Amino acid sequence: MRTLIDAERLQARISDMALEIDSYYRGQDWYRMTQEPVVVIGVLAGAMFFMADLVRKLSIRTKLDFTRMSTYSGKATTVQQPKIICPPASRLHDAHILLIDDILDTGRTIGVLRTHLAWPYPEDVKTAVLLRKSDKVPYDVKADFIGFDIPDEWVVGYGLDYNGLYRELPYVAVWSGDESGQDQSKS
Ligand code: IMP
Numbered sequence: 001m002r003t004l005i006d007a008e009r010l011q012a013r014i015s016d017m018a019l020e021i022d023s024y025y026r027g028q029d030w031y032r033m034t035q036e037p038v039v040v041i042g043v044l045a046g047a048m049f050f051m052a053d054l055v056r057k058l059s060i061r062t063k064l065d066f067t068r069m070s071t072y073s074g075k076a077t078t079v080q081q082p083k084i085i086c087p088p089a090s091r092l093h094d095a096h097i098l099l100i101d102d103i104l105d106t107g108r109t110i111g112v113l114r115t116h117l118a119w120p121y122p123e124d125v126k127t128a129v130l131l132r133k134s135d136k137v138p139y140d141v142k143a144d145f146i147g148f149d150i151p152d153e154w155v156v157g158y159g160l161d162y163n164g165l166y167r168e169l170p171y172v173a174v175w176s177g178d179e180s181g182q183d184q185s186k187s
């Protein structure tokens, strides 16, 4: 496994992203006038570490919630639309939402969630992703806040998995194992 982004670079960039996100919301009239918390919704399980680190660096008021989607198995890219298995628990009718995911790959996950969460006020759903496979993302799916652009390789660590493995690594690495889940670079 080859380290792509080490823990120090992750934290430095996440601190910058928190400043960008703070300044975006502090610049919004509704936030200045109401101080209403932003509902931060993390996509489980991949976004768990990114969300945990990001929200602790934000100075705006937040409420935290989660959603769970049907996922890829291993690194196979599904052709079907991902489905929402567990929707957020909060009342979202007139909430200002910040959606958090680990990676923007084909854009299907963010696309589905945006469509679901955007009703009835689409302008109030913003998205933050740690990583973006910039060669692959279709032009019509965009994230508002992006940590790093990465090449189109399978990455693990810092929440990202291969068949549920390696989420706990404190850095992002390029997966170099075979289909059995064995890491070739360690043998
Ligand atoms: P999308 O719907 O194709 O944009 O994919 C987003 C989801 O696929 C992410 O939330 C991840 O769970 C998963 N995913 C995509 N690429 C990778 C990767 O390189 N490593 C681990 N998970 C990935």
Ligand code: MG
Residues within 6 Å of the ligand: 043, 044, 045, 046, 047, 101, 102, 109
């Ligand atoms: Mg995911």
